[in-house]
Amino acid sequence: MKQQTGDWTWLHQQLLAHWGAQHWWPAETSFEVMVGAILTQNTAWTNVEKAIARLRAAELLSVPAILASGEMELETCLHPSGYYRVKTRRLRALCAFLREEGCADLPESLRDKGTIPELRAKLLRVHGVGEETADSILLYALHLPIMVVDAYTKRIATRLGWIADNVKYASLQRAIESTLSPGDVAARNELHALLVELGKGTCRPRRPLCRQCPLVEGCDFGRTQECPGN
DNA sequence: AACCAGGAGACAT
DNA sequence: ATGTCTCATGGT
Numbered sequence: 001m002k003q004q005t006g007d008w009t010w011l012h013q014q015l016l017a018h019w020g021a022q023h024w025w026p027a028e029t030s031f032e033v034m035v036g037a038i039l040t041q042n043t044a045w046t047n048v049e050k051a052i053a054r055l056r057a058a059e060l061l062s063v064p065a066i067l068a069s070g071e072m073e074l075e076t077c078l079h080p081s082g083y084y085r086v087k088t089r090r091l092r093a094l095c096a097f098l099r100e101e102g103c104a105d106l107p108e109s110l111r112d113k114g115t116i117p118e119l120r121a122k123l124l125r126v127h128g129v130g131e132e133t134a135d136s137i138l139l140y141a142l143h144l145p146i147m148v149v150d151a152y153t154k155r156i157a158t159r160l161g162w163i164a165d166n167v168k169y170a171s172l173q174r175a176i177e178s179t180l181s182p183g184d185v186a187a188r189n190e191l192h193a194l195l196v197e198l199g200k201g202t203c204r205p206r207r208p209l210c211r212q213c214p215l216v217e218g219c220d221f222g223r224t225q226e227c228p229g230n
Numbered sequence: 231a232a233c234c235a236g237g238a239g240a241c242a243t
Numbered sequence: 244a245t246g247t248c249t250c251a252t253g254g255t
Contacts, residue, residue: 041237047253048236082235082252090238130238150236196236233255243246 006162008179008191015194022193025140027052030108032061033141034098037133038090039081051081063095063104090128097126111142120146131169139192145185148192149173152199 026045027033032052039048054077055061060069071088078084078091095104101122103110113119116138123134135148149172157163163172180187 037236040235042235043237043251044235044253046235047251050253080252083237083250084252086238086250128238132237136236148236152236192236199236231255235252235254237250239249241246241248243244 006157006160006175008176011156011160012187012191012194015198016190019194019197021190022197024189024193025136027140029061030141031063034094034107034137035061035091037136037141038094038128039078039087041083041087041133043082047081051078054078054080063098063107066091066095067099067104086128093127094129097122108142111144116144116146119144131173135173139185139188143185145183145188147173147176147180147188149176150192150196150199153192153195156195156198 025033025036027036035055036048036052039051058073058077060066060074060077066074074091075084075088078087081087098104098107098110101110101113103113110119114122119142120134120138123129123137124131132148132150135146138144138146139148149169154167154172157172158165163175
C-alpha cells in the first residue's frame with residue numbers, strides 16, 4: 001500500500017527501467033533551453049522545434065539578436081509554435097531581463113545572480129514566466145536542483161489517486177521534492193523527463209480506462225482504474 | 231473533424 | 244483567493 005502522497009521513488013524506478021535515461025533538455029545551449037521553455041507553453045514540442053529552427057536560421061538564438069530584431073521578423077520565426085504574438089512579447093521580456101541581470105552574452109551566468117529562491121522569484125516577475133517555466137529554466141538551463149511540475153505530472157498523480165485534482169503547483173512540487181535527495185539535479189531532470197514520456201505516450205486527458213500501459217512488468221497501475229497509461 | 235499539446239496573464243466573481 | 248477566457252499552430 002502506497003502512502004497518500006504517492007511513491008514517487010517507485011514510479012521513477014519503473015519509468016527508468018522501461019525507458020532508460022532521457023538526458024533532457026533537447027537543446028544545444030542554455031539560452032536555447034530558456035527559449036524552448038517559453039515556446040513550449042501549452043504547445044507540442046514538434047511545433048517548438050520548427051520555431052527554434054527558424055530562429056537558428058535567422059541567427060536569432062542570442063539575447064542581443066532577439067532584442068535587436070524587428071517585431072515582424074521575430075513573429076515570423078515563432079509562428080509555427082502557436083500563440084506567436086504572445087510568445088514574441090514573452091521572449092522579448094525574458095531577453096530584457098537577462099540583459100538587466102548582465103547575462104546578455106552568457107545566459108547561463110544567471111545561475112550566479114542569487115540563491116535558488118531568489119532566482120525563482122526574479123524569474124516569476126518576468127512577463128510570461130510562470131512557475132513551470134521558471135522551474136524549467138532553473139533545472140534544465142541552470143542545472144539547479146528544483147523539480148518541475150507540469151500537466152502530465154499532475155494528471156498522472158491524480159489518476160494514481162495520489163493527489164486531488166485541484167492541487168496547487170507548489171503543493172505537488174513539495175510532495176515530490178520531499179521524496180528526492182536535496183541536491184540531486186540529475187534525479188529531478190530524469191524524473192520530470194520520464195513523466196513527460198509517460199504522459200506523451202498514452203496518457204490522454206479524457207480516456208478513463210487503461211488500454212496499453214507502457215509499464216509492463218511490475219506495474220500495478222492496471223489493477224486500479226487510475227492507470228496513467230490510459 | 232474534434233481533440234490535443236511539456237502555460238500564463240487578464241479579468242470577473 | 245478562485246474560476247473562466249484568450250492566445251494559435253500543427254499533428255492525430
